[in-house]
Amino acid sequence: MDPVLPQRFKERYSSIVDDPEALFTCLMSMPPKSFRVNTLKTSAENVKARFNEYGLKITGVPWSNGAFTTDSLEIGSTLEHFLGHIYIQELSSMLPPIIMQKEIEQSHLVLDACAAPGSKSTQISAIMQNSGTLVANDVDYGRIRALKFNLEKCGVLNSVIINQDLRYFPNLQFDSVLLDAPCSAEGTIRKSYSALKLWSEKKVFGSAKLQQQLITKAYDLLKPGGVMVYSTCTFAPEEDEAIIDWLIQKRPDAKLENISIEGLKYSHGIEDWNGLKFSDEVRKAIRIFPHYNNSEGFFLAKVKKND
Amino acid sequence: MIENCNKQEKLLVLEYLKERFGIEADLFSNYEFYSGGQGRVYLAPSGISNIQKIVTVGLSVARTSSTVKPTTNFFQSFGSFVKKNIVLPSKEKTLKYLKGEDFQLDELEMNSSTEGYVMIQYKSGNNTFFLGCGLFQNNWIKNVLPKEKRLDIKFI
Numbered sequence: 395m396d397p398v399l400p401q402r403f404k405e406r407y408s409s410i411v412d413d414p415e416a417l418f419t420c421l422m423s424m425p426p427k428s429f430r431v432n433t434l435k436t437s438a439e440n441v442k443a444r445f446n447e448y449g450l451k452i453t454g455v456p457w458s459n460g461a462f463t464t465d466s467l468e469i470g471s472t473l474e475h476f477l478g479h480i481y482i483q484e485l486s487s488m489l490p491p492i493i494m495q496k497e498i499e500q501s502h503l504v505l506d507a508c509a510a511p512g513s514k515s516t517q518i519s520a521i522m523q524n525s526g527t528l529v530a531n532d533v534d535y536g537r538i539r540a541l542k543f544n545l546e547k548c549g550v551l552n553s554v555i556i557n558q559d560l561r562y563f564p565n566l567q568f569d570s571v572l573l574d575a576p577c578s579a580e581g582t583i584r585k586s587y588s589a590l591k592l593w594s595e596k597k598v599f600g601s602a603k604l605q606q607q608l609i610t611k612a613y614d615l616l617k618p619g620g621v622m623v624y625s626t627c628t629f630a631p632e633e634d635e636a637i638i639d640w641l642i643q644k645r646p647d648a649k650l651e652n653i654s655i656e657g658l659k660y661s662h663g664i665e666d667w668n669g670l671k672f673s674d675e676v677r678k679a680i681r682i683f684p685h686y687n688n689s690e691g692f693f694l695a696k697v698k699k700n701d
Numbered sequence: 702m703i704e705n706c707n708k709q710e711k712l713l714v715l716e717y718l719k720e721r722f723g724i725e726a727d728l729f730s731n732y733e734f735y736s737g738g739q740g741r742v743y744l745a746p747s748g749i750s751n752i753q754k755i756v757t758v759g760l761s762v763a764r765t766s767s768t769v770k771p772t773t774n775f776f777q778s779f780g781s782f783v784k785k786n787i788v789l790p791s792k793e794k795t796l797k798y799l800k801g802e803d804f805q806l807d808e809l810e811m812n813s814s815t816e817g818y819v820m821i822q823y824k825s826g827n828n829t830f831f832l833g834c835g836l837f838q839n840n841w842i843k844n845v846l847p848k849e850k851r852l853d854i855k856f857i
């Protein structure tokens with residue numbers, strides 16, 4: 395039987411998206427295969443030339459030089475995949491490091507607080523050009539193996555892998571922090587029907603509790619003047635704007651930065667949800683709905699700790 | 702447990718890389734060598750001793766026991782600096798290598814290599830690819846590619 399979206403799911407999101415039917419239809423289709431070029435090992439030009447020789451059609455995206463989609467199911471059978479010249483990654487999952495690229499470039503010490511299996515860590519290290527230090531942490535020891543495998547495959551030299559519950563992370567101070575938080579993963583429904591089967595509002599509320607603790611800790615690990623990106627792959631405002639609002643209340647020196655990504659369609663964070671009113675700062679966060687760019691769903695906020 | 706390599710272990714690796722592959726030590730001057738137990742030697746940033754609860758760091762360069770065994774990831778990252786003991790298998794044999802199989806080399810493919818660990822290299826048009834490590838013995842390459850890396854590659 396074909397999976398269907400729960401009625402409650404539809405009710406929740408009809409009011410916060412411009413075209414609910416387009417969203418719901420899109421959620422029932424597979425996203426395109428996509429990958430990112432690993433600039434620690436090669437260049438987008440090289441990869442394009444090679445795939446051209448293979449006769450595998452790949453298409454670039456307007457918002458990044460190194461991101462491609464393809465209809466081919468065979469990118470995993472290329473030499474480039476074996477060598478870590480490309481990293482198979484969902485399009486919207488590439489956005490967190492992109493919106494903090496400038497800050498990462500200027501950082502000596504970067505924390506990827508929930509890093510496994512390493513899609514964004516490998517991307518951050520490439521932006522750092524293997525200099526400085528990237529601390530990649532995850533609480534789940536089982537996922538650390540994949541993190542290590544992917545970092546080494548991509549030729550990452552500047553990494554330190556830590557296996558800690560972020561809430562009890564030792565007190566260090568980082569120039570930049572990425573918190574790609576564990577979430578109810580509603581945005582990944584297209585790729586994985588298990589996310590749909592497991593969906594419940596209870597899960598949303600449970601994730602939000604943990605995210606409140608994670609975001610305050612991640613923020614406290616940030617140096618004054620530093621930037622933290624908070625991201626989730628879920629639509630639930632309880633896990634998105636509400637978490638940012640919580641941080642702003644708990645840490646008054648936290649200020650949101652505007653995000654702009656040329657060539658990408660997105661909408662802004664919402665200020666009202668289910669009778670809750672958030673700080674108008676949350677409008678600076680962005681929401682990627684799957685039907686906007688034929689990707690998965692994502693939420694991103696860029697927070698600066700004032701000096 | 703990750704700790705700074707002792708001088709002896711670091712020297713053992715550097716001398717081996719220089720002697721067998723012609724790699725100069727100063728290539729690594731921006732990084733530090735670490736020891737991760739069971740003879741594993743890693744290359745990673747310096748100045749990380751204040752970080753607690755480290756599981757692992759950077760790139761595993763080699764494993765030391767009675768001899769030194771360089772890793773496939775090491776060759777993939779530093780292959781362009783390797784000057785000798787490079788073998789050049791045909792396309793067919795390269796595909797075998799990527800799958801994890803052993804194969805025999807002819808004279809030309811051996812490329813004057815001597816027995817021991819070698820780097821497997823593949824050329825296609827103007828591109829040179831550094832694929833990984835193999836053990837060269839009796840004209841054969843014994844495959845030492847880690848199981849999780851082995852792939853049935855169609856496009857090469």
Ligand SMILES: C[S@@+](CC[C@H](N)C(=O)[O-])C[C@H]1O[C@@H](n2cnc3c(N)ncnc32)[C@H](O)[C@@H]1O
Pocket residue numbers: 487507508509510511512513514515531532533534537558559560561574575576577
């Ligand atoms: C969305 S996934 C991260 C994906 C990763 N950033 C990537 O791009 O490959 C969230 C991760 O958070 C980890 N996690 C969950 N609770 C955590 C905690 N309390 N401390 C640290 N990591 C945690 C999970 O194990 C999971 O790997």
